[in-house]
Amino acid sequence: METEAAPQGAQTPDMPDTLAVSTVRTVEMESTRTRSEHDLLGYADVPADALWGIHTKRAVANFPITGVPVGHFPELVRALALVKQAAARANRRLGYLAPEKADAIERACALVASEKSYAEAFVVDAIQGGAGTSTNMNANEVIANVALQLMGRPLGDYAALHPNDDVNMAQSTNDAYPTALRLAVIFATQPLVRALDDLAYACKGKAVEFADVLKMGRTQLQDAVPMTLGQEFDSFHTTIKEDVARITEIVGLFREVNLGATAIGTGINADPRYAALAVEELSRASGQPMILASNLIEATSDLGAFVLFSGVLKRVAVKLSKLCNDLRLLSSGPRTGFGEIRLPPVQAGSSIMPGKVNPVIPEVVNQVAFLVIGQDLTVTLCAEGGQLQLNAFEPTIGYCVLSSIRMLTSGVETLTRRCVEGIEADRERCRSLVHGSIGLVTALVPALGYENCSRVAQRALAENRPVADLVLEEGLLTEEQLHELLELEAMTRPSRGRKITKPA
Template sequence: MTAGHRREHDLLGDRDIPADVYWGVHTLRASENFPITGTPISAYPHLINALAAVKEAAARANQDLGLLTAEKADAISAACREIREERLLHDQFVVDVIQGGAGTSTNMNANEVIANRALEILGHTKGDYRELHPNEDVNLSQSTNDVYPTAVNVATIIAVRELLDAMTILREAFAAKAEEFREILKMGRTQLQDAVPMTLGQEFSAYAVMLEEDECRLAEAVCLVHEINLGATAIGTGLNAPAGYAEAARRHLAAITGLPLVTAANLVEATQDCGAFVHLSGVLKRIAVKLSKSCNDLRLLSSGPRAGFAEINLPPVQAGSSIMPGKVNPVIPEVVNQVAFEVIGNDVTITMAAEAGQLQLNAFEPIILHSLSESITHLRAACVTLAERCVSGITANKETLRASVENSIGLVTALNPHIGYLAATEIAKEALASGRGVAELVLERGLLPADRLMALLRPEVIAGTGTATGTGAA
């Protein structure tokens, strides 16, 4: 000990550690070696809580098997519960999220913090590893190669559940607008050209159904992440873990987290295969693509207010320009678009990292964790923001929408079965050339009586609202 410091030893020699911190020499070296993002692993609280859950489960399994005394197991568990339940010491998890070593620095950061807090609980000073050791006790029967992937799985499951909740909020916001707008006619468009009439409610219902489909796909994809490799140790053979440890650790971890975790049937395969993350990332990309498409539509439909579509109004949330007075921009859909771009890029990163694994281990799970966490948490925030600060406040410009239907030659398609194709073609040509409305020309030519025409132009008839708003499946 020196003034304000304690001395710790590792493979490379001795280093002085600030006396008041809970991390140790391995964490110090990792902090020096990986000044990459400036983002410490503490920025991912789900990961820190998951690491604490894994370490507590391991301690209890080791106690069950007679490898760890009850006193040590209790101290380790108490430290882990403080981290998980009270979020204490999260600021002590300081290594950069992107690191070499397949997550070893993260695992050692956890081992050291938990060991030093457990030492305090036992009445000892930090760094007194003769009484309780980061490797010998906290990491007993474990390897980074089963601890880190298992913690990543647990953290991912919890984060995905939060994303699913956020998607539900957004879906319900779209569905509420679909109900509100159910009788408002408008023109549908294909390839940005007038197509046939529909209701604004149908348009918003489609966005809700798209989200519902993706909720189902995401719930399916995350099921694969419930398979863990805890007990595999270094490469999947279970070296240095006693018989029964894998099942005991899984049982304790499932109890601690409340998750239906299962041990992989082949731990050698599970230790090197990142396929579940690739699959999950692919679903996140699907969500991002469809969400971005919906935001593109919102921006287009609200374009204007005088020289654009101006069919809907997005709620104004901030001034849009430093030079153009009165300008309001669709900033909420725009930020969601940008999140979608990020998720798509993250999917490429995850794909390459999974592919780059060699032989019995993938050393690149830190970048997978980083990319996956960013995609999930940013999508969650984007869904809630879009729902609360945009979709829930959207209003319809009914007069603009009505005029677009009355003036569009696309209306003639709905009348085709009732006036015949040749007559419909002539009406379309004249309407396009003269700028007059289809309904006006149909009445002028006596092709349909007024009451019959009005009946055919009712929303439930012209837009098929009784059959076109059901749930999709994909």
């Protein structure tokens, strides 16, 4: 059974004009219902209840690359809908979009932006050829069909409201997609900043808890000078807060957009007043203070902001990985390693060695960091690969940046909740390592001089004896003087000005 609902003037499949208006045809064969849509390549059937259309279908067939659809990134779906909503409002204000259509598009955009279920309709692969055209077409079709539903029209009835003529009015993929991608990065960064703040807070809490735990600091994995475990965790807190500041600063670059540039930045097919109005409406719709780029041709081809931001994500990854390396070293053992801290056990560590527990949370964050570092190189190469007035590789840049943000956010949240918050100090082990370390001798240099301390250190190492015992044995200091020089405050704070009277 087949029924035709083609609008007046529509071409039938045997007509030669491939640029004809899309037709709507519902076909029922056994239990499968489809509708037929038309583009410049001809006809194709799509599921009757699909919110996407023929352009999306072709893109899905053309780009079976990662298996990760655009809908995997809800921030991007939301941003695309808000860009389309802003465009519709601007076109309505300028008198180009009929109120009935504008109302339907605006309502449809609000639904797509706010209800996560619509992400399932964004089915094109996140990595694609065409500089994001497939993603833009997918968005146009979904919003058009949601709008048609709100108007009481059948899906695919593009004579009533068209994905390109109406939803994409005064736009090109080359300004709509980059604008949405920039807004998506702003949205995605907010959870990452919160996660990093939580991790910094957790480290600060441990810094306070461990403020009185004396331990040995190390350089090049060799004993250096004493410090407190609290100081070590306070350094973690500081380095994380530095990254929060850098992310917050650099993400602001994405507030500058090229919406209204259309194809290459000249604004062809858009009213001269459109760009400013569209950006104004986007700011209102998104709650973010977006600004129009001063040179739309430059803004359409330049991806420097992504390179810089990806570099900041790499910095975050590198510093997180170093922090996790430290946690793994400090917790190594439990009997034959450093063993200064105990990480919370979260799972069995071996299928063959009973009782073994591994530092799996820091390990997974290390691996997240490695992926982010690699994706930064990909972003760099994609940005460099642009040619003339457009960069065709922006979809991969978007995939890498949004993936990196998501992985970092999840990794940081996991590190905080399942590791850092539960860390315990082995106070006895820390004290024992300090007492047995020749690094203590450094604290005695102001009182005894470098030569004496060097000789004592050599004896301590050769005879496997504590530094303090040798200093007392040689009569270099009294027990009271030695205690004063080796107290926690003296060894973990600047103390050069302290006067110690050496024995005669």
